[in-house]
Amino acid sequence: MSPRKYAHRTGQLKGYSFLSLARQALGGHKGWPPVWRSPEPKKNYDVLIIGAGGHGLSTAYYLAKKYGVKNIAVLDKGWLGGGNTGRNTQVTRSNYFWPQSAAFFDHSLKLYEGLSHELNFNVMLSQRGVLTLAHSKHEMEGIRRWANAIKINNVDAEVLTPAEVKKMVPLINLDCRFPVHGGFVQRRGGVSRHDAVAWGYARAASALGVDIIQQCEVKGFNIQDGRVIGVETTRGSIGAGKVSFSVAGHTSHVASMAGFRVPVSSMQLQAMVSEPIKPCLDTMLTSSVIHVYVSQSDRGELVFGGRADVYNSYAQRGGFPVLQENVAALLELIPAFSRLRLMRQWAGIVDITPDTSPLMGHTPVKNLYFSGGWGTGGYKAIPAGGDTMAYTIANDRPHPLIEDFGLDRFRSGRLVDEGAASGVAH
Amino acid sequence: MLRINCPWCGTRDEPEFSFGGESHITRPTLDADDDQWSDYLFNKENPKGIHYEQWLHKYGCGRWFNIARDTVTHEIYRVYRMGEAKPDLEKSGRD
Numbered sequence: 001m002s003p004r005k006y007a008h009r010t011g012q013l014k015g016y017s018f019l020s021l022a023r024q025a026l027g028g029h030k031g032w033p034p035v036w037r038s039p040e041p042k043k044n045y046d047v048l049i050i051g052a053g054g055h056g057l058s059t060a061y062y063l064a065k066k067y068g069v070k071n072i073a074v075l076d077k078g079w080l081g082g083g084n085t086g087r088n089t090q091v092t093r094s095n096y097f098w099p100q101s102a103a104f105f106d107h108s109l110k111l112y113e114g115l116s117h118e119l120n121f122n123v124m125l126s127q128r129g130v131l132t133l134a135h136s137k138h139e140m141e142g143i144r145r146w147a148n149a150i151k152i153n154n155v156d157a158e159v160l161t162p163a164e165v166k167k168m169v170p171l172i173n174l175d176c177r178f179p180v181h182g183g184f185v186q187r188r189g190g191v192s193r194h195d196a197v198a199w200g201y202a203r204a205a206s207a208l209g210v211d212i213i214q215q216c217e218v219k220g221f222n223i224q225d226g227r228v229i230g231v232e233t234t235r236g237s238i239g240a241g242k243v244s245f246s247v248a249g250h251t252s253h254v255a256s257m258a259g260f261r262v263p264v265s266s267m268q269l270q271a272m273v274s275e276p277i278k279p280c281l282d283t284m285l286t287s288s289v290i291h292v293y294v295s296q297s298d299r300g301e302l303v304f305g306g307r308a309d310v311y312n313s314y315a316q317r318g319g320f321p322v323l324q325e326n327v328a329a330l331l332e333l334i335p336a337f338s339r340l341r342l343m344r345q346w347a348g349i350v351d352i353t354p355d356t357s358p359l360m361g362h363t364p365v366k367n368l369y370f371s372g373g374w375g376t377g378g379y380k381a382i383p384a385g386g387d388t389m390a391y392t393i394a395n396d397r398p399h400p401l402i403e404d405f406g407l408d409r410f411r412s413g414r415l416v417d418e419g420a421a422s423g424v425a426h
Numbered sequence: 427m428l429r430i431n432c433p434w435c436g437t438r439d440e441p442e443f444s445f446g447g448e449s450h451i452t453r454p455t456l457d458a459d460d461d462q463w464s465d466y467l468f469n470k471e472n473p474k475g476i477h478y479e480q481w482l483h484k485y486g487c488g489r490w491f492n493i494a495r496d497t498v499t500h501e502i503y504r505v506y507r508m509g510e511a512k513p514d515l516e517k518s519g520r521d
Contacts, residue, residue: 252472263468265447266497311428311445314474314498320427321441354468410468411460 015120035199036206041213041238045073047393048231048240050218050254052076053085054194054379055246055371057201057212058386059393064208066387067394072210075233077217081198084248087316087348088379089271089293089303091284093130093189095150095157100404101357101418102153107401108384112192115383121200123192124298128283130189131160131168133333135178135289147184159184168283169334176332178289191284191295197382218245221258227366228258244369244393246385249314249349251359251372260364262373263410264351268309269376270318270326272345274337276300285333292329302337304330308350308376318347350376354410356419360389361398361406369393431505432483433491446480449492450512474498478512 024031047063049056052074063069076082092112094105116122134140143159150157160183162174174180202212213235222230222237230239245254255262276299286293294304306326309319323345331338352375353359359373371389374381388399398406404416428440448471454462471477477497482490494504494513504513 250474252470253474261465261469262472263470264472265470266472266474312472312477312479312497313500315500319440321439411464 035203036212038214039211041073041075041216041233041235042071042211044071044230044239045211046071046241048072048238048243049074050231050243050245051083051247052080052198052202052212052214053083053246053248054081054197054201054382055248055374055385055389056244057081057198057205058382059244059246059371059389060210060212060386061201061205061208062387062390063394064205064210067390069394070209072205073238074205074210074212075216075218075231075238076212076214077234079214080202080212081195084348084350084374084378085194085198085382087271087346088194089295089305090191090194090379091130091189091293091295091377092125092192092380093186093284094155094380095130095132095146095184095186095189096153096155096418097146097149098416098418099153100401100416102150102155104384104388104401104405105380106153106155107387108381109188111383111387112380113188115192115197115200119200119204121196121203123196123200125190125192126298127188127190128295129168129185129187130284130286131165131183131185133165133183133285133287133290134181135287136181139289140181143182143184150186155186156188157184157186169281169285171280171334171336172285173333173335176290185283189284191297194379197379201382201386218254218257221365221368223258223365228368242367242369242393244371244389246371246389248351248372248374248378251351251370255363255370255372258363258365258368262359262407263354264359264373265312266314266349266351267311268313268315268318268347269305269350270309270322270345270347271303271305272323272326273297273304273343274302274340275343277302277340280336281334287329287333290329290332292326292333294330294334301343302330302340308352309347314349316347316349318345350374350378352376354419355415355417357416358385358405359407360385360402361392363407428500428502430481430493430502432486432489433505433507434487434489435483438483438486442483442485444482444484446482446490449478449480476503476515480508 060074094109096102134143147157217234218231220232252264281296284295292306353373356375360371388402391399431437495502
């Protein structure tokens with residue numbers, strides 16, 4: 001039996017190692033098996049997850065790994081990791097103001113720190129620091145308060161003088177319009193490889209027996225007596241004991257199929273990359289006032305973005321005025337980049353909530369769960385989002401880390417207002 | 427880029443305008459319970475399709491108006507004044 005068929009039948013994971021790499025190199029790399037299975041959908045699953053992005057795949061992985069759920073499927077209307085998981089700027093950090101957010105996002109960063117080992121897949125986490133700038137005396141005071149709050153939350157943060165900023169980013173123009181007054185850095189923050197996170201979770205989940213079914217769009221829910229019993233898809237009806245959806249950019253759309261309303265506005269967030277150049281920026285630089293965030297990829301491209309296109313849209317393109325603002329902001333901070341050409345530009349649809357904190361946990365429909373409203377910052381939350389949603393689905397009660405992120409907070413008034421607290425790129 | 431036809435100034439570029447969110451939200455009466463009140467405050471119509479929304483001609487006449495716009499194609503089907511009823515695009519067609 002070929003190794004490929006063997007892996008399919010047993011669901012066993014063939015580990016990546018130096019030895020397997022050497023063996024495949026000798027065979028001209030022709031013997032690598034598919035990284036995940038692509039089975040036909042079954043009639044019934046114990047847990048059905050809608051959306052094979054980072055959150056859906058990690059939820060499936062932890063459900064199978066930690067809670068022993070055997071019969072799981074992840075459905076996607078397109079290809080896995082093809083939504084916001086493949087469209088973000090890969091920032092991985094936990095410098096949040098409020099204790100609930102800090103606890104959740106630092107859990108995520110800690111899982112990221114061990115993720116390559118956990119998944120046997122290199123997610124290329126590079127903890128190069130996330131440097132946030134201040135452009136006035138008052139903003140500097142705000143930054144000090146923010147950095148103190150982060151430290152009280154047991155997360156690392158370090159306030160920097162303009163000279164220290166210049167040392168970290170030699171190309172920076174401190175004397176730009178709204179001169180740089182200093183900043184703070186979270187040194188454990190940085191970037192990681194977004195496709196690898198999706199592929200790594202997909203591979204590991206598939207090896208644990210999770211069915212990943214791509215090109216299968218959910219068209220409606222089958223709900224009986226207020227309880228979800230399955231979904232209608234473009235590939236027929238599928239029954240399910242429990243259903244969860246994590247469909248960044250389409251949270252309202254899928255919630256409306258299940259008959260409830262959510263506090264979400266969907267908008268476009270653009271990102272763009274320059275042509276590749278030699279290494280010149282070895283941190284993740286962000287500014288709330290000039291409104292840009294930029295890092296340099298391993299290929300040498302500058303990856304950057306800024307504000308969202310602030311009107312409801314599902315277009316995934318982004319308008320020119322915002323693109324121009326983002327570029328202008330980058331050149332104001334680092335004028336040396338003015339000769340570079342842009343190679344690509346795109347947009348993802350971000351689901352923004354009134355307090356810019358996520359929506360996680362139960363829905364008004366029994367046995368239907370969701371994770372959404374991640375706004376512009378869902379990528380960094382993938383490991384913790386999956387871990388806590390798996391707990392929530394397995395135990396039918398919210399994981400302690402996400403109790404405050406339920407839909408009911410808008411009724412009770414217990415908002416987690418990170419929008420006001422953590423500013424840009426959050 | 428959006429090109430928006432202000433009812434008073436004519437067609438101008440997107441950067442002259444600012445977005446004011448969903449139109450035709452009715453404030454509940456004072457005896458509303460918490461569910462009705464939070465639904466009014468926070469929940470949104472966020473359709474993949476025609477959205478009825480408010481815009482302000484910020485760097486022009488400074489006046490508010492409504493538009494009916496497709497959130498996928500960004501096509502603007504109707505521009506109408508504040509206080510006017512929501513147009514029924516299904517019946518009257520998208521002109």
